[in-house]
Amino acid sequence: MALYSCGRSTLLAAHIPVYDFLAPSLINITRSTRSVRHLSTSAASNAQDASSNTPGSDAQSHPKRPSKPLTQAQRDFLTSALRVNQAGELAATLIYAAQTPPIVKAHPHLRPLMKHMYDQEAGHFDTFNSLLAKHRIRPTAMYPLWTVAASALGWGTALLGREAAMACTEAVETEIGDHYNGQLRYLLDMIEGMESRGEVIGEDLRELVGTIRRIRDEELEHLDHAVENDAKKAVPHELLTGVIRAGCKGAIWISEKV
Amino acid sequence: MASKSTTGLFLRGFISTPKPRCSARPYHSYTHPPPPGPFTPVETAILSASLPHIPTHGFTHTTLSLGAKDASYIDASTNLFPRGAFSIVHYHLVTQRAALSKHKHILETSSQPGAKPPGIGAKVKALVWERLMANKGVIHRWQEALALMAQPSNIPTSISELSSLSDEIWFLAGDTSVDSSWYTKRASLATIYASTELFMTTDKSPDYSKTREFMDRRFEDSRVLGTVVGSVAEWVGFTAHAGLNVMRSKGVRV
Ligand SMILES: [Fe+2]
Ligand SMILES: [Fe+2]
Numbered sequence: 001m002a003l004y005s006c007g008r009s010t011l012l013a014a015h016i017p018v019y020d021f022l023a024p025s026l027i028n029i030t031r032s033t034r035s036v037r038h039l040s041t042s043a044a045s046n047a048q049d050a051s052s053n054t055p056g057s058d059a060q061s062h063p064k065r066p067s068k069p070l071t072q073a074q075r076d077f078l079t080s081a082l083r084v085n086q087a088g089e090l091a092a093t094l095i096y097a098a099q100t101p102p103i104v105k106a107h108p109h110l111r112p113l114m115k116h117m118y119d120q121e122a123g124h125f126d127t128f129n130s131l132l133a134k135h136r137i138r139p140t141a142m143y144p145l146w147t148v149a150a151s152a153l154g155w156g157t158a159l160l161g162r163e164a165a166m167a168c169t170e171a172v173e174t175e176i177g178d179h180y181n182g183q184l185r186y187l188l189d190m191i192e193g194m195e196s197r198g199e200v201i202g203e204d205l206r207e208l209v210g211t212i213r214r215i216r217d218e219e220l221e222h223l224d225h226a227v228e229n230d231a232k233k234a235v236p237h238e239l240l241t242g243v244i245r246a247g248c249k250g251a252i253w254i255s256e257k258v
Numbered sequence: 259m260a261s262k263s264t265t266g267l268f269l270r271g272f273i274s275t276p277k278p279r280c281s282a283r284p285y286h287s288y289t290h291p292p293p294p295g296p297f298t299p300v301e302t303a304i305l306s307a308s309l310p311h312i313p314t315h316g317f318t319h320t321t322l323s324l325g326a327k328d329a330s331y332i333d334a335s336t337n338l339f340p341r342g343a344f345s346i347v348h349y350h351l352v353t354q355r356a357a358l359s360k361h362k363h364i365l366e367t368s369s370q371p372g373a374k375p376p377g378i379g380a381k382v383k384a385l386v387w388e389r390l391m392a393n394k395g396v397i398h399r400w401q402e403a404l405a406l407m408a409q410p411s412n413i414p415t416s417i418s419e420l421s422s423l424s425d426e427i428w429f430l431a432g433d434t435s436v437d438s439s440w441y442t443k444r445a446s447l448a449t450i451y452a453s454t455e456l457f458m459t460t461d462k463s464p465d466y467s468k469t470r471e472f473m474d475r476r477f478e479d480s481r482v483l484g485t486v487v488g489s490v491a492e493w494v495g496f497t498a499h500a501g502l503n504v505m506r507s508k509g510v511r512v
């Protein structure tokens with residue numbers, strides 16, 4: 001056991017720098033935002049403070065509503081980003097839902113962890129459901145297909161055992177973490193560009209950055225849990241995670257389009 | 259003024275027909291102003307001045323010319339509309355869709371205590387009826403509009419307007435489902451609307467009571483409202499079927 005936790009912490013340590021790459025760009029862009037990595041829930045309000053505290057155009061224009069419509073490219077990005085996120089969280093809830101019964105039966109001590117991860121995914125799914133409805137974005141046309149595929153993936157990996165199930169989580173959360181980081185980078189670039197042109201940024205955009213950042217942190221927490229629970233011991237680990245990650249990439253690509 | 263029109267003409271060359279501008283409205287922002295609509299200010303001026311001429315002159319080039327004249331533009335400014343009379347149809351569709359949000363009595367849930375608030379289904383039905391009634395003044399000319407909508411080059415815009423209308427009604431009625439029922443709901447509502455609208459062009463009954471009955475029956479038949487079509491096969495089948503019906507009602511031979 002002690003041996004495991006040793007290996008665990010080095011593994012985790014090895015992971016951290018990968019996700020920290022966003023930190024510098026965050027400091028640059030929302031200037032007065034102090035703590036960078038675990039802003040999670042307070043990010044939106046911090047961003048608001050940032051705009052009212054920063055001297056210059058931002059402070060003056062804060063009470064104003066944005067005067068410029070979002071460009072077609074910006075709306076296209078937001079549309080497909082929210083659509084693909086909803087599809088991903090749908091898949092995540094279904095994977096955990098399908099994995100839980102066989103895993104918990106064989107390893108009762110994992111019940112709280114599985115429930116915790118499922119509950120977070122269900123929360124993510126709700127978040128994107130309401131964002132889609134609010135912003136009038138159609139869900140992916142592949143909805144029925146993803147439903148079937150995700151349930152099959154969860155069920156299949158759970159049957160292969162705890163390590164395979166955790167390897168599935170590891171693979172999925174790695175892709176999802178990268179995916180959310182990519183979106184954050186794009187959104188922050190977009191906001192920076194708008195600010196540099198003196199445009200007012202809509203509150204919904206700032207909130208979205210906060211939401212995605214919080215959810216990304218939770219996905220990475222799931223990744224950590226998976227690695228703690230011997231995801232790397234799944235045989236054949238590389239093949240399994242490679243196939244699942246390729247599947248995730250394909251599903252993301254398709255959901256962004258249809 | 260002349261230079262303004264030439265610019266418009268010049269731009270139209272680039273943004274010409276096949277792909278309708280801004281018909282799909284992705285990412286509805288609540289803080290940023292909406293993107294520009296499908297019509298320029300000049301086009302809007304001419305088209306809105308054309309509307310009063312529809313009952314007499316129909317959805318025709320004559321109506322467009324009269325509208326241009328009324329809006330004090332030279333006759334040649336109708337060249338701004340490469341799709342000719344279809345632009346009047348398009349304008350009517352867009353403005354009447356936008357007008358739906360003004361029906362506050364339908365949209366607001368009644369504040370009377372004890373009164374059961376109208377469900378989403380009831381609101382959808384009421385909005386469909388309001389939209390149909392917005393055709394009352396031009397219904398004797400509506401078959402001309404349907405013929406224009408069914409022309410191959412106009413079909414993409416027609417279909418996308420129909421789906422925007424369907425989406426608008428579900429949105430205004432307060433439906434927030436974003437699963438695969440999103441598609442079945444919109445497809446079935448589009449079918450109901452298109453077929454009832456077609457029925458209305460031949461209805462001579464007082465207050466369009468026959469149209470009302472027809473619409474009620476369509477809603478009854480669909481049984482999709484308030485239920486979720488669960489199975490994948492049903493979903494695919496229904497969507498394809500609804501799509502075909504919509505195209506048929508627009509005069510496409512399929
Ligand atoms: Fe998630
Ligand atoms: Fe996750």
